[in-house]
Amino acid sequence: MDIFRWDVFLTVLGLVVPIIAALYEFVFVGRKRLGYRVQLDTIASDEVHSAYGGALQRLQRAPDTPLTDPSFVLLRFENNGATHIDESDYAVLDDDRVGIRVSFPGRRVAGLVVTELSHDYLRPSFEGPSGLHVRDGVIQLPKVPMNRGAHYKVLAALERAEGETRAPGTEFAPPRVIGGIKGGVGSGDIPLTRSRTGVAAPVIALVCFLVAIIVTQLGLSLAAEDQSAPLDCASGELTLTGSTAFDPVLRAAADSYRDTCPGAAIEVRTDGSAQGLAALNRAGREHPDGVPSMLAFSDGPKDDGLPQLLPRPVALSLFTLVVNEEAGVADLTPEQIRAVFDGRHTDWSELGGAPTPIRLVGRHDDSGTRRVFQRQVLAGDREPASTSDNCRDRDPGAADPVTRCERGSTGDLLDAVAATPGAIGYxxxxxxxxxxxxxxxxxxxxxxxxxxxxxxxxxxWETEYAYSYGELPADSLAASFLRYLTNEVGRDLIRAEGHRPCAELQNPVRCRPPNPQPTG
Structure with missing residues (x-):
């Protein structure tokens, strides 16, 4: 099996290269580094006569002896390494006071001054018999101890050496800096450095390298997404049926699963818990292998007579009673609710509400929500039969004193309660x-x-069950969807619709509250 992974390799490479570059720059190469810059190198004579030349036109080696073809040079010496430089770090004999010598091909030094010290502690290095001198036209600089980032500048006045010629407009030969640092850059020479007015080429190269790594990783990731689906994806067709109360969760989960696994075709067809269980049982009996690609969801456990349907608790579903605004009630005891639904109360005024007739809106007999209501709130009693089609007027000859109607879905029931004065439903x-x-x-x-x-x-409340016809093959779309519904994404969808995932309860296997009490 090929275990080499390009994404891992590129990630490691993207980490190792900057680390090596940093170690090379700051530990190996930059451990001790003394460099110099030529900040000024220009002639002192005027190309065009100026009335304000002044002292610049009177540069002299001695009285009445002007400098020959004079020029100025400004040098900056700096510690641009990672550690300080001591007197003993200069690559000269211990008794030699001079650490650096600077010569200028074709020119000789007429005079010099130290013009700038980055720190006052550098000053004693240039005072007294320090080694600062000009000898035979060469600048001699002392062994200056310098902390990291310290610098000093030397301004020198020069003239053309005897026997040398220079055509007007030609540049001077660059200065020669002779000196070295023990354990410094490369052979220890003092290199020419440049002012950091732009981005260094090595930095640009490193950034380009990292950008290339990131772009390549992105391309590999996109290619991997195009070529393969997530690990638990399954393809094929699946039908979800059963509880209309759980319909919003099923539709959201089906849409999310299809987005994650494009090869799956999932149809949601909820007609009620009882009808869904019956459809699943029928599909299982008719399927040649006895494994239909169907799941049925039910508010509460199945009825007897369906031995092949296997339950899996998915969520704890909460239900509520809703009333029309004109009823004028907000709180009832379980005994009062049972009295309302068995017809002992016909007007809300009898319970402290508005003088409005009570109208009951229920679900069809195959509804799982109706069965939960009968079992949990009505203490097992059945709702009486319907006496109205429009929820407002009782059928002629109906013996029941209360107007009762039924609706086939949760949405239809809620709409009917909202539109019918004095209506109550669940x-x-x-x-x-x-x-x-x-x-x-x-x-x-x-x-x-x-x-x-x-x-x-x-x-x-009641447990929401997912039923399958027999055991599901582990690689089937139905099994994959059930796993998806009970993982983090599915739990978020369940919570968003007002349910609670079974995995978050104290007893997820039974999917019951920890201390259920009998209703009275």
Whole structure:
């Protein structure tokens, strides 16, 4: 197996090269470095006569003896290494006071001054018998101890040497600096340096190298994304059916999975928990291998008679009761809610609300939400049959004193409650939160919430199960989607719709609050 990875190699290379460059610059090469710059080298005679030449026209070697073809040179000597330089670092004999000698081919030095000291501690190095001298037209500079970054400047007046000629307009030959530093750059010579007015070529080369590394890595990453899908991606077709309460989560998860794994085609077809379970059971019996590419989601456990359907807890789903604004109620006890739904109360004024008839909006008998409501809030009692189609007027001859209607989906129920004066219904919490015009009813003073359910104070919740027909092949799209739904991305989607992922509960296997209490 080829274990060489270009992305890892480039990453290591991008780290190693700058480290080596830094070590080379500051540890090896730059450990001790003394350099010089020629900041000025120009003639002192005028090319065009000026009335203001003054002293510049009177440069003299002796009275009435002017300098021959005079010129000025300004030299800067600097410690541009990483450590300080001591007197003993100069590559001369110990008893030699001179550390550096500077000559000028074709010219001789007529005089000099030290014009600038970066630090006052440099001054004693040039005073007294320090070694600062001009001998035979050559500048002699003392062995100056210099800390890192220290510098001094020397201004010299020169004239053309005897027997030398220079054509007008020609440049002078550069100065020759003779000296060395023990353990310095290369052979220890004192190199010519340049003012740092721009970016150094090695720096530009290093930046270009790093940019090339980054661009190459980006290209490899994009190529890898184009050539291969993420590790847990699966292709094929998958149908998601069942709970309408869980429909928003399923649609968001399906869209996200398709974006991550383009080879997957996922259809969401939610018609209710009971219908979804029945469709899955039927598809499993009809499939030639008994492994249909289908998952059914149910609010609560399956009914008896479906032995081939295997459950997997996915989320704790919260539900809530919603009322029309004209009802004038905000909080009911479980006993009052049961009295409303079994027909013992017909007007909200009987419960301290507005004088408005009570109208009940429920779900069809195959709805998982309805079954949760009956089991958790009505203490197992069934809702009576519908007495109305429009939720406002009872059917003629109906014996039930309360107007009851049913709707096939969560959205239709919420719309019906919002449009019907005095109506009350129930829905999944995330969907109810999307209807700002519908007050959510508290149960015994508690709003729908995981914390209240955890402490047994809020009864209207249920486990959301994902059902498969038998065991799923590990490499199937259905198994991959279930793993996706329960990982970090899927958990975020579940939370966004008002549910709580089972993995975040104290007992994720049962997907129950830690201390559930029986509802009374």
């Amino acid at each position: 829905a999944e919490l995330g969907a109810a939160l999307g209807h700002d015009d519908l007050p959510r009813l508290r149960i015994a003073g508690h709003e729908a919430g995981v914390e209240a359910a955890d402490h047994g104070a809020y009864p209207f």
